[in-house]
Amino acid sequence: MLSPETCARDLVEARRSLTVLDPSSGSGRPTSLNEGYAIQRVATQQWDDEIAGWKVGATAREIQKLFGISECIYGPVFEKTVFRSPAHLSSAQFHHRMLESEFAFQFCKDLPPRQRPYDREEIIDAVDALFPSFEIVSPRFPRLTIDDIPQLVADFCANGGAVLGTACSEWKACDLAAHRVELWIGGSLRQAGSGASVIGDPLNALEWMVNVLRARGLSIARGQFVLTGTTTGIHTPAIDEKAIAEFGEFGRVELVFE
16 A cells, blocks of 8 residues: 555545546555554645544444444544535535435533543533534545445545534434434435434444544544434435435424535
8 A cells, every 4th residue: 555645645635626536546545444544544634624523434234234344434524514504515516416314413522532431421411412414425536435445434434524404402312213314305205214224323323433533542522523324325416406304303404516
Protein backbone atom coordinates (compact mmCIF):
# COMPACT_ATOMS: atom_id res chain seq x y z
CA MET A 1 0.00 0.00 0.00
CA LEU A 2 1.09 3.58 -0.60
CA SER A 3 1.70 5.62 2.54
CA PRO A 4 -1.41 6.72 4.49
CA GLU A 5 -0.39 10.31 3.73
CA THR A 6 -0.40 9.72 -0.03
CA CYS A 7 -3.67 7.79 0.00
CA ALA A 8 -5.27 10.44 2.20
CA ARG A 9 -4.07 13.24 -0.06
CA ASP A 10 -5.71 11.56 -3.06
CA LEU A 11 -9.03 11.23 -1.19
CA VAL A 12 -8.94 14.82 0.05
CA GLU A 13 -8.17 16.16 -3.42
CA ALA A 14 -11.00 14.08 -4.93
CA ARG A 15 -13.39 15.45 -2.32
CA ARG A 16 -12.23 19.01 -2.90
CA SER A 17 -12.35 18.84 -6.71
CA LEU A 18 -15.41 16.54 -6.98
CA THR A 19 -13.45 14.10 -9.11
CA VAL A 20 -13.62 10.33 -8.79
CA LEU A 21 -10.82 7.90 -8.08
CA ASP A 22 -10.07 4.57 -9.72
CA PRO A 23 -11.32 1.92 -7.25
CA SER A 24 -8.81 -0.63 -8.57
CA SER A 25 -5.66 1.37 -7.98
CA GLY A 26 -3.56 -1.64 -7.02
CA SER A 27 -0.91 -0.88 -4.42
CA GLY A 28 -2.73 2.32 -3.43
CA ARG A 29 -5.58 0.41 -1.79
CA PRO A 30 -5.73 -0.38 1.95
CA THR A 31 -5.98 -4.10 2.55
CA SER A 32 -7.28 -4.15 6.14
CA LEU A 33 -9.65 -2.18 8.32
CA ASN A 34 -6.71 -0.90 10.37
CA GLU A 35 -5.08 0.47 7.20
CA GLY A 36 -8.42 2.00 6.18
CA TYR A 37 -8.82 3.77 9.51
CA ALA A 38 -5.20 4.96 9.41
CA ILE A 39 -5.87 6.64 6.06
CA GLN A 40 -9.16 8.05 7.36
CA ARG A 41 -7.40 9.65 10.35
CA VAL A 42 -4.80 11.31 8.15
CA ALA A 43 -7.41 12.45 5.62
CA THR A 44 -9.45 13.98 8.45
CA GLN A 45 -6.39 15.93 9.57
CA GLN A 46 -5.75 17.09 6.01
CA TRP A 47 -9.34 18.14 5.33
CA ASP A 48 -9.95 21.82 6.14
CA ASP A 49 -13.07 21.49 8.26
CA GLU A 50 -14.10 20.58 11.79
CA ILE A 51 -15.80 17.34 12.78
CA ALA A 52 -19.49 17.99 13.50
CA GLY A 53 -20.30 14.38 14.23
CA TRP A 54 -19.80 10.75 13.31
CA LYS A 55 -21.60 8.19 11.19
CA VAL A 56 -22.02 4.51 11.86
CA GLY A 57 -22.22 2.24 8.83
CA ALA A 58 -22.90 -1.45 8.16
CA THR A 59 -25.51 -1.53 10.92
CA ALA A 60 -27.58 -4.36 9.43
CA ARG A 61 -26.40 -7.90 10.17
CA GLU A 62 -27.06 -9.00 6.59
CA ILE A 63 -24.92 -6.11 5.33
CA GLN A 64 -22.08 -7.09 7.66
CA LYS A 65 -22.30 -10.62 6.33
CA LEU A 66 -22.22 -9.29 2.76
CA PHE A 67 -19.21 -7.11 3.61
CA GLY A 68 -17.42 -9.98 5.33
CA ILE A 69 -17.11 -8.12 8.63
CA SER A 70 -18.40 -8.79 12.14
CA GLU A 71 -18.93 -5.23 13.40
CA CYS A 72 -20.02 -1.79 12.26
CA ILE A 73 -17.75 0.78 10.62
CA TYR A 74 -17.54 4.53 11.16
CA GLY A 75 -16.39 7.84 9.74
CA PRO A 76 -16.46 11.60 10.41
CA VAL A 77 -19.12 14.09 9.32
CA PHE A 78 -17.86 17.64 8.73
CA GLU A 79 -19.45 20.96 9.73
CA LYS A 80 -19.67 22.49 6.25
CA THR A 81 -21.70 19.53 5.00
CA VAL A 82 -24.34 19.54 7.74
CA PHE A 83 -27.63 21.11 6.63
CA ARG A 84 -31.01 21.82 8.19
CA SER A 85 -34.30 20.48 6.90
CA PRO A 86 -35.98 21.34 4.61
CA ALA A 87 -32.77 21.41 2.57
CA HIS A 88 -32.35 22.39 -1.08
CA LEU A 89 -28.86 21.38 -2.14
CA SER A 90 -26.93 21.65 -5.38
CA SER A 91 -26.45 18.19 -6.82
CA ALA A 92 -23.23 19.47 -8.40
CA GLN A 93 -21.65 19.61 -4.93
CA PHE A 94 -21.83 15.86 -4.38
CA HIS A 95 -20.28 12.87 -6.09
CA HIS A 96 -23.50 10.90 -5.50
CA ARG A 97 -27.01 11.55 -4.15
CA MET A 98 -27.62 8.40 -2.11
CA LEU A 99 -29.73 8.86 1.03
CA GLU A 100 -30.19 6.93 4.25
CA SER A 101 -32.92 7.71 6.84
CA GLU A 102 -31.30 7.67 10.26
CA PHE A 103 -31.78 8.46 13.93
CA ALA A 104 -29.17 11.03 14.97
CA PHE A 105 -28.24 11.81 18.58
CA GLN A 106 -26.62 15.06 19.75
CA PHE A 107 -24.42 15.19 22.84
CA CYS A 108 -24.61 17.81 25.59
CA LYS A 109 -21.55 16.47 27.43
CA ASP A 110 -18.04 15.45 26.43
CA LEU A 111 -17.29 11.74 26.54
CA PRO A 112 -13.47 11.66 26.57
CA PRO A 113 -11.27 8.57 26.24
CA ARG A 114 -10.87 6.45 29.36
CA GLN A 115 -9.97 2.88 30.29
CA ARG A 116 -13.44 1.75 31.32
CA PRO A 117 -16.18 1.48 28.65
CA TYR A 118 -19.13 3.84 28.86
CA ASP A 119 -22.34 2.07 29.79
CA ARG A 120 -25.72 2.67 28.14
CA GLU A 121 -27.02 4.87 30.97
CA GLU A 122 -24.00 7.20 30.88
CA ILE A 123 -24.32 7.59 27.13
CA ILE A 124 -28.05 8.32 27.21
CA ASP A 125 -27.48 10.84 30.01
CA ALA A 126 -24.97 12.65 27.78
CA VAL A 127 -27.46 13.00 24.90
CA ASP A 128 -29.78 16.00 24.85
CA ALA A 129 -31.57 15.59 21.51
CA LEU A 130 -32.68 13.14 18.86
CA PHE A 131 -32.94 14.31 15.24
CA PRO A 132 -34.69 12.70 12.29
CA SER A 133 -31.96 12.82 9.67
CA PHE A 134 -30.65 11.92 6.26
CA GLU A 135 -27.09 10.83 5.71
CA ILE A 136 -25.88 11.79 2.25
CA VAL A 137 -23.78 8.85 1.09
CA SER A 138 -21.34 10.17 -1.50
CA PRO A 139 -18.12 8.18 -1.97
CA ARG A 140 -15.14 9.51 -3.92
CA PHE A 141 -15.40 6.57 -6.31
CA PRO A 142 -17.68 5.78 -9.28
CA ARG A 143 -19.79 3.57 -7.02
CA LEU A 144 -20.22 2.52 -3.41
CA THR A 145 -17.36 0.04 -2.95
CA ILE A 146 -19.18 -2.45 -0.74
CA ASP A 147 -16.82 -5.14 -1.99
CA ASP A 148 -13.82 -3.25 -0.59
CA ILE A 149 -14.56 -2.25 2.99
CA PRO A 150 -11.03 -0.99 3.88
CA GLN A 151 -11.27 1.41 0.94
CA LEU A 152 -14.78 2.47 1.98
CA VAL A 153 -13.56 3.14 5.53
CA ALA A 154 -10.60 5.18 4.29
CA ASP A 155 -12.99 7.31 2.20
CA PHE A 156 -14.59 8.92 5.30
CA CYS A 157 -16.83 5.83 5.33
CA ALA A 158 -18.44 7.25 2.14
CA ASN A 159 -19.99 10.19 3.99
CA GLY A 160 -20.88 13.26 1.94
CA GLY A 161 -22.94 15.11 4.52
CA ALA A 162 -26.06 15.10 6.67
CA VAL A 163 -29.43 16.81 6.84
CA LEU A 164 -30.95 17.21 10.30
CA GLY A 165 -34.61 17.77 11.12
CA THR A 166 -35.96 19.44 14.26
CA ALA A 167 -34.41 18.44 17.57
CA CYS A 168 -36.58 16.31 19.85
CA SER A 169 -35.82 16.18 23.57
CA GLU A 170 -38.66 13.83 24.58
CA TRP A 171 -37.40 10.51 23.27
CA LYS A 172 -35.81 8.56 26.12
CA ALA A 173 -39.00 6.72 27.08
CA CYS A 174 -39.67 5.62 23.49
CA ASP A 175 -39.04 2.14 22.08
CA LEU A 176 -36.74 3.17 19.23
CA ALA A 177 -36.36 -0.40 17.98
CA ALA A 178 -40.10 -0.55 17.26
CA HIS A 179 -40.34 3.00 15.93
CA ARG A 180 -41.48 3.11 12.30
CA VAL A 181 -39.70 5.23 9.68
CA GLU A 182 -40.98 5.81 6.15
CA LEU A 183 -38.96 7.10 3.21
CA TRP A 184 -40.99 8.92 0.56
CA ILE A 185 -39.45 9.99 -2.74
CA GLY A 186 -41.35 11.96 -5.34
CA GLY A 187 -44.59 11.52 -3.38
CA SER A 188 -44.40 7.71 -3.29
CA LEU A 189 -43.45 5.45 -0.41
CA ARG A 190 -40.05 4.01 -1.33
CA GLN A 191 -39.32 1.92 1.76
CA ALA A 192 -40.42 1.59 5.39
CA GLY A 193 -38.41 0.28 8.29
CA SER A 194 -37.80 0.70 11.99
CA GLY A 195 -35.06 1.23 14.50
CA ALA A 196 -34.66 -2.54 14.74
CA SER A 197 -32.83 -2.40 11.39
CA VAL A 198 -29.94 -0.72 13.20
CA ILE A 199 -28.28 -3.75 14.85
CA GLY A 200 -31.49 -4.26 16.81
CA ASP A 201 -31.81 -0.71 18.19
CA PRO A 202 -30.25 2.67 17.29
CA LEU A 203 -28.95 2.87 20.85
CA ASN A 204 -26.84 -0.24 20.18
CA ALA A 205 -25.11 1.62 17.35
CA LEU A 206 -24.72 4.73 19.52
CA GLU A 207 -23.12 2.75 22.34
CA TRP A 208 -20.83 0.97 19.88
CA MET A 209 -19.70 4.28 18.36
CA VAL A 210 -18.91 5.95 21.68
CA ASN A 211 -16.85 3.02 22.91
CA VAL A 212 -14.98 2.45 19.64
CA LEU A 213 -13.85 6.08 19.74
CA ARG A 214 -12.97 5.71 23.42
CA ALA A 215 -10.84 2.64 22.70
CA ARG A 216 -9.04 4.49 19.90
CA GLY A 217 -8.22 7.47 22.12
CA LEU A 218 -10.85 9.70 20.53
CA SER A 219 -13.80 11.46 22.12
CA ILE A 220 -17.33 12.53 21.48
CA ALA A 221 -17.41 16.28 22.09
CA ARG A 222 -20.30 18.34 23.42
CA GLY A 223 -22.38 19.50 20.45
CA GLN A 224 -21.35 16.64 18.17
CA PHE A 225 -23.86 14.09 16.91
CA VAL A 226 -23.88 10.47 15.80
CA LEU A 227 -25.78 9.15 12.78
CA THR A 228 -26.67 5.61 13.79
CA GLY A 229 -27.36 3.87 10.47
CA THR A 230 -30.12 3.48 7.93
CA THR A 231 -33.62 2.34 8.80
CA THR A 232 -34.90 2.37 5.20
CA GLY A 233 -32.04 1.14 3.05
CA ILE A 234 -30.18 3.37 0.61
CA HIS A 235 -31.94 5.23 -2.21
CA THR A 236 -31.09 7.87 -4.80
CA PRO A 237 -33.71 10.53 -5.63
CA ALA A 238 -33.70 12.12 -9.06
CA ILE A 239 -32.80 15.79 -9.49
CA ASP A 240 -35.65 18.01 -8.19
CA GLU A 241 -37.40 14.99 -6.63
CA LYS A 242 -38.31 15.63 -3.00
CA ALA A 243 -37.17 13.05 -0.45
CA ILE A 244 -38.94 12.92 2.92
CA ALA A 245 -38.21 10.61 5.83
CA GLU A 246 -41.17 10.45 8.22
CA PHE A 247 -40.25 9.65 11.83
CA GLY A 248 -43.77 9.86 13.29
CA GLU A 249 -43.82 11.75 16.60
CA PHE A 250 -40.19 12.77 16.06
CA GLY A 251 -41.06 14.72 12.92
CA ARG A 252 -39.59 14.51 9.44
CA VAL A 253 -36.53 15.44 7.40
CA GLU A 254 -36.77 16.79 3.84
CA LEU A 255 -34.25 17.19 1.03
CA VAL A 256 -34.26 18.14 -2.64
CA PHE A 257 -31.18 17.94 -4.84
CA GLU A 258 -31.37 20.67 -7.46
